[in-house]
Amino acid sequence: MGFKDIAWFNQALLCKQAWRIWSNPQSLLARVMKSRYFRQGDFLDCPIGSRPSYAWRSIVHGHELLSQGILKRIGNGRDTHVWYNNWLLMPTPRPPRYRTYEVDLSLTVCDLIDSRHGTWDAPRIRHLFVEEDATKILGMKLNLQCEDTKTIKSPMTAPTIPPVEKKLWSNLWKVKTLPKVRHLMWRALAGALAVSERLASRGINVDATCKNCGVAWLTRNHAGTALAHSRRSYSHVSSSLEAEFLGFYWAAESLSTLKYEKVVFESTSEANTCADAIALSVTKDHRYASYIAKDCPGWLLRMVREDEVGMVTVY
Template identity: 30%
Template sequence: MSNPNSLVARVLKSKYFANGDFLHSSLGTRPSYAWRSILHGRDLLCKGLVRDIGNGESSNVWSVNWIIDPLPRPPNYRTDSVIDLTLKISDLLLLHSSSWDVARLRHAFTDYDTEIILRLNPKLSQEDGYKWGFTKDGVYTSRSGYKFLDSLPDENGELQPTLPLLEKKLWCSLWKIKAPAKIKHFLWKALAGAVAVMDRLRSRGIQILNHAASCKFLDLYHLLSQSSKNPMDNRIKAFPWIIWHLWKARNKLAFEGSQYSSVSVLSKAKEEANVWWEINFPHVEEPPPQLLDQRARNSWSKPPPGILKCNFGVSWVNNQSPCGAAWILQDDKGKTILHSRRSLHSVASEREAELLTVQWVVDDMINTHQQRIIFESSCALARDTFLNPMEFRALLPLTNDINCRLHMLEDWSFQHCVQDKNTIAQDIAVSVTAGHRYQSYIAYGEPSWLLKRIACEAEA
């Protein structure tokens, strides 16, 4: 109704109500299961629909529901007034205006209904339509439908009983379990009676006791409550998969004649549950104390106050592949100031790649007006080249250029560190070589995942 030009709306209209509208359509001949289901819910929909007043020209005052109190209905007329059965809503508006004719309203309707009508805002520029009366935007939702259904009186004029407290808790807890969406949806369908098991058994002459449904609720409520109390208990956390695989095994038996043992069903359910939990909630084992001490010794260390530390990393594979390089600048509190990464092409050796990276890093520090810097890296080949420059004469022009650039900084030093102290810069360099599409930037402030990792290392 809200989207009559959609493909499904046009298909249904052409087949079932080509010359009418949806609200007054019939079941028709040879209706599909989908159409039967739609008409089954139409009665509830009609009870909650209210006229969305536009110019009011197509809406009869007495034959459509256009006020809500608390259910949609037509307004009540005054007993001492003359009733015009052809009266339209547009006749209640001032000429060429979207304002109500208050005098005419008070003359035609009860005072109570007049006040309700005066709170409505007609949209003069559009035609009259329908909207769902129990959401702010007029669009139907499942939640509003269930709430509206609870408020409807039964045939005796009494309100329908709401769900017991136990079942309300069950419905709320159902969507909070840790399981794939398809399994949660299956459990919801099972509780809602949408899985046709009982009807199929009754059709085969098997009698189902009336207390079966309540047992089903109580059993599942027990499992859900235990799951919330002990979410990591291996005996509990696999129960959604067990129910799901029991249902699949039942279908295999009913429709394909394939029979599975209870042991195989249980084993497969637990296996899938363990895989899902491992992917979505990976278990991190607590390292032994000696390993923690080693990590603390090898973790990134903060520079002295007033000094910045620039960690850089290099990843070279061969002279045919791009070489990745990255650097991260942090202050004495461990806060990231700047960060950048790049790729180098046609680099003959890993030693040359490390020296080119040093040249690039120093150049970036000069261009960003940094002065007091500690350069830290796990590049052993660059360190060896600077300590023994005459042994690598082919690289002398490069090392001399780096030394010249370093004199443009106020204070600087180089520190060689183990790999664990340089993991952030090195990992980004590796990602460049591997072709990962990390965003290239020089980030001021907080580059999200980098800051989290650096903060963890600094705390360690």
Template identity: 25%
Template sequence: MDSKLGCNPSYMWRSILWGREGIEVGSRWRIGDGKNVSIYHHRWLPRPSTLKPFSPPLLPSQSKIAILIDENGCWKEHLIRNNFLEDDADQILKLPLPKKPLEDQLVWSYDKRDQYQVKSGYYVALRLKLKDLPSSSSPNIGWWKFFWNLSLPSKIKLFYWRAFSNILSTYLNLHQRKIPVAPSCPVVALLTRINISRWWGVN
């Protein structure tokens, strides 16, 4: 998870790291003993978008969740109320803690069972792909929610999304990603020659 892109990455390696970004954005920590999770730097609150506290850092910046849990495995409500905004404090105190000491665990934040689902994974990937586009060119996210809920085969939904995002493995896209293929599709070239031949009456 800490690997770098490097100075001359292949298309495959860039794709793997792009996928890693989606996992990071869609994941959050389920709190156990709180020893491995940073209060201000990790994603751990079940809140859309940031998954992090909104509160200004009143505690040391590298503080772990463990300092907010007492020896009985309960939240230190007084400490939390004094160092977090009301909304953050309420969110933290609602989080269940294990009855027995357990390690913190990474879970998928976009599923009720905390398990990764392809549907929500592609939703996160779509958000990442469109985050740098101007708002006028971004599609209606509500429409995409409607689209993913349609009773269509998953492979058709996936093909439509890939076509819309221009990430189909066409000859042009492969050529632009430095894959050694011709930039033009041979089928299109053949059909073009056939049409030209018919136009000029050449057999």
């Protein structure tokens, strides 16, 4: 169908529904939603509310994308906050970027206008904003007889994909492998795998921490001979990065206890097939006992010997 990311495609469709409510406030749907969720306020500024329905939650999700395309057209500038509202006409409407660290959060656009001459206060604008934004503001026409209005610029535009990611998506389906493997790769890159972390990000009440994970280290001398190794299990680790930090800490603490000096740490999988196999034994073989021992494990003797002569066997 031409879309690369289901989540963005779904949000774009919901954004269209939100735009219909905002642009046609007299429609039946808009009047029903207004009476229930934003009776006294504006649709663009309303919160999700208490006890919202699934339909309203979905519309609010589209509303978030719609808000990115809302542009304030400057009239007299009294209703537009300088730092909060999107009033610079860029590819994506946004507030201006500040130059100084002294920022007045209550500043409105009318404070940037010289009321005596009906023009922009150029010295103040160049003092407050970066050069690119200041030039853009000074080029905007003023109409002090009108109030500020809201309009939409590209409400259905999905987030821009970086060039590297575009190339990755275009080459994904050209990988020479089984169709089911390509589909699995696409689901993993699109964040569509039903793992705990993704379920938690979509509002499902699950424990996203790792129940059990294992770390291991193995030391060698200059000739590649294994001197010592260790394994340790952890529980309730929130990410693989945290597990790696715990592994580094455990290795440094153990080697300090063993009085090892001039140690070079290497964490890549290609150079640590033996340590990877020891760590995987925690979750794969349920070996949760932590220990430190000399030499190498007997069940990995063949792999260690092959590493010593430069031959790596993938397990």
